[in-house]
Amino acid sequence: MVGNRRIRTATWLAILGFAVVCQAQRAERFMKQHDRDGDGKLSREEFPARAKRLFNRIDTNKDGFVTLEEDSAFRRSRNQLGKQGNRNRGKRPPLPAPSFANVPYGTHERNVLDFWKADSDVPTPVLVFFHGGGFRAGDKGSVNALLLKWCMESGISFAASNYRLSSQAPYPAQMHDSARAIQFLRSKAKEWNIDASRFAAYGGSAGAGLSLWLAFHDDLADPASDDPVARQSTRLACAIGLQAQCTYDPRVIKKIVPGRAYQDGALKLLYGLPPEWDWDTADVDEALDAQLQDASPIAHLTRDDPPTFVYHRKRQDVPGNIHHANFGRHLKKAMDALDIESIHRMDTNYDGPQSQWKDVFEFVKKQFRTH
Numbered sequence: 001m002v003g004n005r006r007i008r009t010a011t012w013l014a015i016l017g018f019a020v021v022c023q024a025q026r027a028e029r030f031m032k033q034h035d036r037d038g039d040g041k042l043s044r045e046e047f048p049a050r051a052k053r054l055f056n057r058i059d060t061n062k063d064g065f066v067t068l069e070e071d072s073a074f075r076r077s078r079n080q081l082g083k084q085g086n087r088n089r090g091k092r093p094p095l096p097a098p099s100f101a102n103v104p105y106g107t108h109e110r111n112v113l114d115f116w117k118a119d120s121d122v123p124t125p126v127l128v129f130f131h132g133g134g135f136r137a138g139d140k141g142s143v144n145a146l147l148l149k150w151c152m153e154s155g156i157s158f159a160a161s162n163y164r165l166s167s168q169a170p171y172p173a174q175m176h177d178s179a180r181a182i183q184f185l186r187s188k189a190k191e192w193n194i195d196a197s198r199f200a201a202y203g204g205s206a207g208a209g210l211s212l213w214l215a216f217h218d219d220l221a222d223p224a225s226d227d228p229v230a231r232q233s234t235r236l237a238c239a240i241g242l243q244a245q246c247t248y249d250p251r252v253i254k255k256i257v258p259g260r261a262y263q264d265g266a267l268k269l270l271y272g273l274p275p276e277w278d279w280d281t282a283d284v285d286e287a288l289d290a291q292l293q294d295a296s297p298i299a300h301l302t303r304d305d306p307p308t309f310v311y312h313r314k315r316q317d318v319p320g321n322i323h324h325a326n327f328g329r330h331l332k333k334a335m336d337a338l339d340i341e342s343i344h345r346m347d348t349n350y351d352g353p354q355s356q357w358k359d360v361f362e363f364v365k366k367q368f369r370t371h
Contacts, residue, residue, distance in 0.1 A: 026075065027068055027071045027072040027075055028068065030071060031068050031071065034046050034047065034048055040067070040068070041065040041066060041067045041068075042065060042066040042071075043064065043065055043260070044064065044260060044261075044263075044264070044320050045260065045263050045264070045265060047066065049134065049136060049137075049265060049266070052134075052265075054074075056315060056316060056318060056321060057074065058070050058071055058074040064259055064260070064319060064320045094145070095141070095143055095145050095148065096116070096148070096149075096152075098114035098115055098116050098160075099115055099116055099117040099192075100114065100115045100117075100192075101114050102114065103115065105161070105180055105181050105184035105185075105229075106177060106180050106184075108164055108168070108169075108177075110162045110163060110164045110165065110168065110177070111162070111163070111164070111177060111180070111181075112140075112161075112162055113140065113159055113160060113161040113162070113181050113184070113185070114140060114159065114160045114161075115157065115158070115159045115185070115188075115192065116148065116151075116152060116157060116158040116159070117157050117192055117193065118151065118152050118154075118155050118156055118157040118158070119152075119155075120155045120193065122155075122193075122195075123189065123193050123194055123195035123196075124155055124156060124157040124193060124194060124195055125156050125157070125195050125198035125199070125200070125237070125368040125371075126156070126157045126158070126159055126185060126194055126195075126198070126199050126200070127147075127151055127156055127157075127158050127159070127200050127201070127202065127364055128158075128159045128160070128161060128181065128182060128185065128199065128200070128201045128202075129143050129144075129158070129159065129160040129161070129201075129202060129203060129207065130160075130161055130163065130178055130201060130202075130203035130206075130207035130210040130211060131160070131162070131203060131204075131206075131207050132203060132204040132205030132206045132207045132208070132242075132243070133165075133205065133206055134166075134205065134206055134264075134266035134269075135165060135166040135174050135206045135266060135269070135270050136165050136166045136167055136266055136269055136270075137165065138165075138206070138207070139162060140160035140161055140162045141160070143158075143160050144357060146354065146357055147357050147360065147361055150361045151361070151364075154365065156364070156365075156368065157192070157193075157194060159181070159185055161177075161178065161181040163177035163178050163181070163210070164177050166266070166269045166270045166272075167269065170269075170270060170271055170272035171248075171270050171271055171272075171291060171295050172291075172294065172295065174206070174210065174270075175210060175213050175214075175217075175295070176220075178201075178210045178213075178214060179214060179217075179220045179234040180229070182199060182201070182214065182232075182233075182234050182236075183220075183221070183229050183230065183231075183232035183233070183234060184229050184232075185199070186199070186232040186233060187228055187229045187232050196232070196233075197371070198237050198368050198371050199235075199236050199237060200236055200237050200238045200239065200240070200364050200367060200368070201214055201215070201236055201239050201240070202239065202240035202241070202242070202360065202364075203240075203241070203242070204241075204242040204243050204244075205242070205243045205244070205245070205323065206266075207242075208240075208241030208242055208243060208244030208245070208310070209241070209244060209245050209246075209248065209297060211236075211239040211240060211241055211244075212239050212241050212244060212246060212297035212298075212308065212331075213295075213297040213300070214234055214235075214236055214239065215235075215236045215238070215239035215297070215305060215306050215308060216297050216298070216300040216301045216302070216305050217234070217297075217300045218300065219233050219234055219235050220234040221233045221234060235306075236306055237306055237367045237368060237371035238306045238307045238308065238309070238363065238364065238367035238371075239306065239308050239309075240308070240309045240310075240311075240360050240363065240364070241308065241309070241310045241311070241328075242310075242311045242356075243311070243312060243313065243316065243323040244310050244311075244312075244327055244328060244331075245322065245323075245327045246296070246297055246298040246310075246327045246328070246330055246331035246334075247296040247297065247298050247299070247327070247330075248267060248270065248292070248295040248296050249292040249293060249295070249296045249299070250262035250263070250267055250279040250292070251279070251284075251292065252296065254279070256326050256327070256330045257319075257320075257321075257322075257324045257326050257327070258319040258320070258324075258326075259318075259319030259320030259321070260320050261319075261320050261321060261322045261324060262279055263278070263279060264322045266322070270295070271288065271291060271292070271295075297331075298330070298331055298334055301334055301335065301338065302338070303338045303339070303340070305335075305338075305340060306340075306367070306371075307340060307341035307342065307343075307363075307367060308331070308335065308340075308341075308342050308343070309343045309345070309359070309360060309363045310327075310328040310331060310332070310342070310343065310344050310345070311328075311344075311345045311346070311347070311356050311360075312324070312325035312327070312328050312344075312345075312346055312347075313325075313346070313347045314346055314347055314348050317346070325344075325346060328344040329344065331344070332344045343359075343363065345359065
């Protein structure tokens with residue numbers, strides 16, 4: 001028995017050692033593959049898009065670079081926590097089936113939305129969700145189930161929309177798709193028991209930017225159009241942005257966010273620019289200048305625009321982070337100057353990681369009551 005136990009122990013130690021070696025080899029391959037300037041570490045710009053959301057967690061000394069040692073340590077810790085993480089993910093509450101799923105609102109395959117119809121004898125307001133993902137990834141299925149539940153119980157209908165990604169079409173496709181989704185939903189007012197005068201939008205990251213853009217942009221309705229959908233309004237009663245960017249103009253981002261967030265690769269792809277594009281040295285012509293300004297929600301802000309609720313996380317409030325809280329501070333300052341209600345919250349304002357959703361819900365209800 002003792003001999004067998006020793007054999008099993010030796011076997012497990014060998015397996016563990018092999019796993020550690022494999023992790024180290026993967027970290028080395030990862031570093032060599034993405035270290036474009038050969039300095040032995042990865043900047044945020046060199047980090048691959050699929051893993052960029054992990055950059056701040058891996059960069060433990062917060063110097064704006066990921067070293068081989070930091071990446072190896074992160075891989076080891078993630079392997080240890082993997083099973084627990086899978087159990088936690090399994091606890092995410094499932095979404096109820098939408099009343100209408102994957103309804104086309106445009107001609108592209110990504111122009112689809114889901115709609116949850118609240119049970120009500122009177123027309124209902126609608127909260128619309130736009131997903132995040134840097135405009136290059138994401139899906140409408142990432143709805144917050146708790147917020148959806150509260151809306152349905154309170155007589156607020158709910159929608160979630162996809163839009164064309166930046167790899168499929170550059171700006172302004174994402175903004176115009178989202179506007180079209182709002183117009184399509186309004187065109188269904190009678191059929192789906194919707195109050196067309198009360199619409200709000202929310203999202204995280206790119207979805208936050210889309211929501212703010214719709215809130216501030218002039219109405220895109222075309223009353224003379226032959227298309228009944230295009231005749232509908234795109235205006236909102238309020239907008240909620242989680243980890244929001246209030247501008248997509250790298251020249252402005254460079255001024256308000258410390259570090260190199262303005263060089264983020266998602267912005268280059270959004271405008272159809274090559275990965276090697278450098279905002280410090282590039283010549284911005286008149287056409288690109290117009291795009292940079294038009295894409296930025298805050299550039300459209302005027303005194304008649306609706307209230308906003310914006311939320312950021314303390315751990316992302318660091319130099320170089322494209323979700324830096326300075327975006328929220330910058331927006332609030334501009335809205336305060338126009339005397340428009342603007343709420344900016346950090347996760348440090350709350351007791352738990354999901355506590356902000358109650359404030360979001362109460363904010364939406366308040367705006368629908370007063371709109």
